[in-house]
Amino acid sequence: AQKITQTQPGMFVQEKEAVTLDCTYDTSDPSYGLFWYKQPSSGEMIFLIYQGSYDQQNATEGRYSLNFQKARKSANLVISASQLGDSAMYFCAMREGQGATNKLIFGTGTLLAVQP
Amino acid sequence: DTGVSQNPRHKITKRGQNVTFRCDPISEHNRLYWYRQTLGQGPEFLTYFQNEAQLEKSRLLSDRFSAERPKGSFSTLEIQRTEQGDSAMYLCASGVGPGATEAFFGQGTRLTVV
Numbered sequence: 001a002q003k004i005t006q007t008q009p010g011m012f013v014q015e016k017e018a019v020t021l022d023c024t025y026d027t028s029d030p031s032y033g034l035f036w037y038k039q040p041s042s043g044e045m046i047f048l049i050y051q052g053s054y055d056q057q058n059a060t061e062g063r064y065s066l067n068f069q070k071a072r073k074s075a076n077l078v079i080s081a082s083q084l085g086d087s088a089m090y091f092c093a094m095r096e097g098q099g100a101t102n103k104l105i106f107g108t109g110t111l112l113a114v115q116p
Numbered sequence: 117d118t119g120v121s122q123n124p125r126h127k128i129t130k131r132g133q134n135v136t137f138r139c140d141p142i143s144e145h146n147r148l149y150w151y152r153q154t155l156g157q158g159p160e161f162l163t164y165f166q167n168e169a170q171l172e173k174s175r176l177l178s179d180r181f182s183a184e185r186p187k188g189s190f191s192t193l194e195i196q197r198t199e200q201g202d203s204a205m206y207l208c209a210s211g212v213g214p215g216a217t218e219a220f221f222g223q224g225t226r227l228t229v230v
Contacts, residue, residue, distance in 0.1 A: 004158075033214055037221070043205055045159070045221035052215065091158050095214065102147065102172060104219060106158030 002027045002096050006107035013082045014115055020067070021077040021110045023092030032096050034075040035104065036066065039089040048090075051075060079112075087114045118142055120222035122208050128228045129198055136194045137225045141210030148191050149219060150183055152176065153205040162206075165191060198229045 003026040013019040025034065036048040051059045051066045059066040067076040079086055089111050093104040121140040129135050141148050146167050151159035162181070164172040167188040177183070180198075185191040195202055206225045211218040 033218070035219070042223065043226065044223040045207060045209075047216075047220055050216035093158070095218070102164045102166075102214075102218075103149070103161035103174070104151075104159075106160070108156070108158055 002029075002032075002094060002105050004092050004094050004105055004107035006092055006110050008110045009108075010111040010113070012113050012115055013079075015084060016081055018078060018080045019082055019112065021079070021090050021092075021112065023075045023077065023107060025073050025075060025092075025094050027073075027094065027096055029096040032094055034066070034068070035093040035095070036064070036075075036077045037091045037093065038086075039091060039109070041088070045091070049077065082114045084114050084116060087112060120208055120210050120220055122206075122222035122225050124225055125223060126226050126228075128230060131200060131229055132197055134194065134196045135198060135227065136192055137206055137208075137227075139191045139193070139208030139210075139222060141190070141208070142220060145210035145212055145220075146188070147211045147213060147218060148185055149209040149211075150191070150193050151207040151209065151221075153207060153224070154203075159207055162193075195227075198227075200229050203227055203229045 005024045032053045034051045038046045049061045049064045063080045065078045089109045091109045093106045123138045148165040150162040153159040163183045165185040180196045183193045209219040209221045
């Protein structure tokens with residue numbers, strides 16, 4: 001069964017430093033998608049970055065990059081040059097297949113606190 | 117604003133009452149999802165629509181829950197005879213996909229059952 005594991009309940013980082021949020025996944029399907037979302041205290045889930053299982057290169061979106069290590073089944077989020085506004089919950093999620101199953105499975109999240 | 121819109125943002129109801137939430141997806145998004153998020157957890161899938169067809173339902177969606185997307189545009193989620201365990205954030209997402217555009221979330225409806 002598909003599963004997402006986020007082992008860091010909380011993280012601190014100094015402003016302007018880089019931080020890595022860990023995510024490992026488990027699936028037997030060769031085709032899948034991996035997502036990261038940010039959830040501020042307001043509750044909205046903000047899409048950050050996507051990685052397809054067949055994508056050859058690691059995804060990047062501005063200050064966000066996804067360190068995709070397929071053999072290790074890990075999809076860590078790297079935030080460069082942290083800002084105070086990055087303080088939020090971060091969720092890793094996975095979708096198996098290419099459309100037969102469309103649901104996302106989420107991890108339990110990592111609470112990031114950026115310190116000035 | 118062209119994002120996913122959910123109403124109401126907050127709902128407090130007495131146990132046993134019925135409640136209905138509305139989700140307006142991003143225009144032209146054929147996929148629409150409902151998720152439930154309880155405190156300290158990630159969102160859990162409830163149901164999925166492709167256009168007006170409800171293609172997938174979680175076993176979390178008990179008989180008291182029903183969701184519709186009558187014309188393939190907005191969707192409603194109704195909970196009948198609410199229980200205290202229904203207290204949660206209800207999130208709607210829409211998208212086209214699969215890929216980076218397959219799930220954009222709204223701000224959610226926070227339900228409190230007293």
